[in-house]
Amino acid sequence: MKTKLAGLxxxxxxxxxxxxxxxxxxxxxxxxxxxxxxxxxxxMDMGLNRSVSVVGLNTAMTPGGVLKVQAELLNTTKSxxxxxxxxxxxxxxxxxxxxxxxxxxxxxxxxxxxxxxxxIAPNPACKDFRLKLLEGH
Amino acid sequence: MKKIIILxxxxxxxxxxxxxxxxxxxxxxxxxxxxSLGQINDQDFISAASAATSDLLASGVLDRVKNPPAVxxxxxxxxxxxxxxxxxxxxxxxxxxxxQSGKAVTTTTFGLGGQAEDPxxxxxxxxxxxxxxxxxxxxxDFTLSGKIIETKANAGDTSQSTYSxxxxxxxxxxxxxxxxxxxxxxxxxxxxxxx
Numbered sequence: 001m002k003t004k005l006a007g008l009x010x011x012x013x014x015x016x017x018x019x020x021x022x023x024x025x026x027x028x029x030x031x032x033x034x035x036x037x038x039x040x041x042x043x044m045d046m047g048l049n050r051s052v053s054v055v056g057l058n059t060a061m062t063p064g065g066v067l068k069v070q071a072e073l074l075n076t077t078k079s080x081x082x083x084x085x086x087x088x089x090x091x092x093x094x095x096x097x098x099x100x101x102x103x104x105x106x107x108x109x110x111x112x113x114x115x116x117x118x119x120i121a122p123n124p125a126c127k128d129f130r131l132k133l134l135e136g137h
Numbered sequence: 138m139k140k141i142i143i144l145x146x147x148x149x150x151x152x153x154x155x156x157x158x159x160x161x162x163x164x165x166x167x168x169x170x171x172x173s174l175g176q177i178n179d180q181d182f183i184s185a186a187s188a189a190t191s192d193l194l195a196s197g198v199l200d201r202v203k204n205p206p207a208v209x210x211x212x213x214x215x216x217x218x219x220x221x222x223x224x225x226x227x228x229x230x231x232x233x234x235x236x237q238s239g240k241a242v243t244t245t246t247f248g249l250g251g252q253a254e255d256p257x258x259x260x261x262x263x264x265x266x267x268x269x270x271x272x273x274x275x276x277x278d279f280t281l282s283g284k285i286i287e288t289k290a291n292a293g294d295t296s297q298s299t300y301s302x303x304x305x306x307x308x309x310x311x312x313x314x315x316x317x318x319x320x321x322x323x324x325x326x327x328x329x330x331x332x
Contacts, residue, residue, distance in 0.1 A: 120194050
């Protein structure tokens with residue numbers, strides 16, 4: 001029995017060790033200033049919220065007057081994680097804008113990694129957005 | 138005792154194995170889509186087209202024309218993969234995205250080798266020019282060309298396919314004013330449902 005448990009434990013460790021958490025370094029004195037926006041969240045999946053935690057959202061306008069959104073994600077766990085995301089865009093009347101530039105995107109994040117995902121509005125009339133995050137397969 | 142437990146288990150497993158999945162609708166390009174190894178899927182075209190359109194809009198190059206919206210003509214997109222592809226699966230999405238943005242319109246009367254995508258529209262245009270006795274055709278500001286490349290690698294049972302979608306936007310002076318590349322890599326031992 002003990003031998004079986006030890007074997008199982010070893011396998012679990014091997015699988016967990018396939019993807020090691022990430023270390024990173026960056027310049028401390030930032031030249032760029034992010035235009036952070038306040039957000040409101042609906043969290044239904046606490047596990048996903050730990051693996052793909054939204055640190056903050058910032059926006060900018062492109063030269064053509066189209067809204068660009070960037071979200072900073074952080075994996076607060078030590079394990080690699082697959083997820084998918086999609087941006088939705090809304091016009092001044094709060095109506096969802098159907099478009100081809102906002103697909104469901106499959107992505108992945110290493111343990112402890114901070115990464116950015118971004119999207120651009122399909123047209124200059126889009127003023128608001130929503131980011132949907134889903135567990136990967 | 139063992140037999141009593143094992144027999145129903147086998148029966149249940151048999152039922153599940155025999156059932157399969159009933160046909161149902163899924164979101165095109167959504168997370169329930171089939172992911173194939175060695176083949177470009179719908180979600181790959183959607184992802185590549187979306188990346189190209191977003192990048193083009195963000196670059197602001199379409200806003201630099203004298204008379205907006207910019208006029209775009211479709212040039213050659215070379216398929217260097219092992220599979221037969223209808224290039225419209227990529228280009229149509231880009232065209233729709235650019236049209237919806239209000240930044241560009243695509244001409245259907247200008248094509249490679251003088252062949253119009255819409256011959257009737259070209260005929261009407263020529264007829265109108267003849268009746269008015271003046272050229273009304275607006276030449277394209279940009280052309281879109283590109284290439285799709287496939288690279289494959291194997292390690293034991295694991296296969297990996299990378300598809301590179303390379304696109305160039307050339308202005309009417311022959312300069313590539315925007316270029317984009319989206320690479321999509323798929324790895325595994327067999328195709329699966331969902332990503």
